Amino acid sequence: MKVKYSRKIMAAAIIGGLAVIYLAALMLIPPLWSGRCGDTCERHLDSIGIWPNGITLRGFSLKSGDAKTERWELTADAIKLKPYWLKLLFGRPFFRAVQAENLKVEFTEGDGPKAGAKESPPEFHLDSFSASGASFSYHRAYRGRRGSLSFRDIWLEAKDLGTDAELIDRPSAVNLKAKMENSGAVAIGLQAHFFQADPRLTMRLELKNQNLAEVNAYFKPIDEIQLKGMLVEAATETRWMKDTLKSSVALRFRNFGVDFQGGRERSGIAAFFGDLFGRAAFREESGARYLPGYASIERLPKESPVAFALRGLKEAAMKAAQQ
Incomplete structure (x- = not known):
């Protein structure tokens, strides 16, 4: 009981x-x-x-x-x-x-x-x-x-x-x-x-087999450019501490090209792709696989974390194009 x-x-x-x-x-x-x-x-x-x-x-x-x-x-x-x-x-x-x-x-x-x-x-x-x-x-x-x-x-x-x-x-x-x-x-x-x-971040990103024509829905209205070809592989590493961001990137393309739309002055990103097109074509002809780049930037006043990170990656890619 x-x-x-x-x-x-x-x-x-x-x-x-x-x-x-x-x-x-x-x-x-x-x-x-x-x-x-x-x-x-x-x-x-x-x-x-x-x-x-x-x-x-x-x-x-x-x-x-x-x-x-x-x-x-x-x-x-x-x-x-x-x-x-x-x-x-x-x-x-x-x-x-x-x-x-x-x-x-x-x-x-x-x-x-x-x-x-x-x-x-x-x-x-x-x-x-x-x-x-x-x-x-x-x-x-x-x-x-x-x-x-x-x-x-x-x-x-x-x-x-x-x-x-x-x-x-x-x-x-x-x-x-x-x-x-x-x-x-x-x-x-x-x-x-x-x-x-004071945010701190370490990020590694890989992108493979991207048809560049698919991203024109972003680049065409914003920067008045149209991309073509294939981004075979992109590998990036980003380190962010306080207001300083360091970013590195390695890119590999196939049949890369860019068309500039409109008659206005080219934006910074459009100029970047124009330079990148010439460098990438040269490296494809010479048989080189990767375009490496590295950048260190400071955060701008009121710059959002997303914009800050993307700007770091873009600067690193621009350094790759300038080699």
């Missing part, structure tokens, strides 16, 4: 504990979801499912920012979260794992004046984040024109993301594989301190 009674007490305790967690989550998740977002932020969520092993957000969408400066748009069929329940019960978003299903991200960068210093992110803790079959689109607005690049079939795994005392000084590790447009195979591996006042 005592054994049966003890089992009943244990079962009641487990059920009661789960009920407390469930009710607490019902009370805490909506405030966390509706917390700080900003004046230009729009959010939508179809449903929230709360279970002992985690939380599922279905029909997720988030839009934030202004397309004239910077705007993010994210959607996902489902986001599955495995929280540290005790931390969550005290209103702290600490998670063991987050998994996104059919994640779609769009980032638009305008040519309007950027805002001043951004607010520091709130405290959070994330041991791991993963997504597969995701997509990312980058749009750049420039003088009334709009260029776009897209990545699909993205597989992403990230570890140790957070602003809490445990993770703020620990480098985050990110590994990503994707298809650029319809041909290029992209692989990225990086370690970074994303949330420190």
Whole structure:
């Protein structure tokens, strides 16, 4: 009898504990979801499912920012979260794992004046984040024109993301594989301190078998050039510490060419491709495989991290073209 009674007490305790967690989550998740977002932020969520092993957000969408400066748009069929329940019960978003299903991200960068210093992110803790079959689109607005690049079939795994005392000084590790447009195979591996006042980053990127005509949706409206040929292989390494970025790149082309559109003065990137075309043609004829390049640059005032990194890679590629 005592054994049966003890089992009943244990079962009641487990059920009661789960009920407390469930009710607490019902009370805490909506405030966390509706917390700080900003004046230009729009959010939508179809449903929230709360279970002992985690939380599922279905029909997720988030839009934030202004397309004239910077705007993010994210959607996902489902986001599955495995929280540290005790931390969550005290209103702290600490998670063991987050998994996104059919994640779609769009980032638009305008040519309007950027805002001043951004607010520091709130405290959070994330041991791991993963997504597969995701997509990312980058749009750049420039003088009334709009260029776009897209990545699909993205597989992403990230570890140790957070602003809490445990993770703020620990480098985050990110590994990503994707298809650029319809041909290029992209692989990225990086370690970074994303949330420190002085960011640090080490990134290695490889791109293989990219049909250059596919990226004209970006270069033609922005720089009035059209590329042709095949980027057989590109290997880059970038190191960023505080406001200094060092980048190296090695390129290999086949049948590379560039056509300049319009009668206006060529932009810096257009001039770069013109020089690169001549150098690449010479090296193909001479049988050389790679064009190596190296650059070290300083960050400009209010320059976004994405623009800073891309400028470093472009400068390194320009050095390769000048050899």
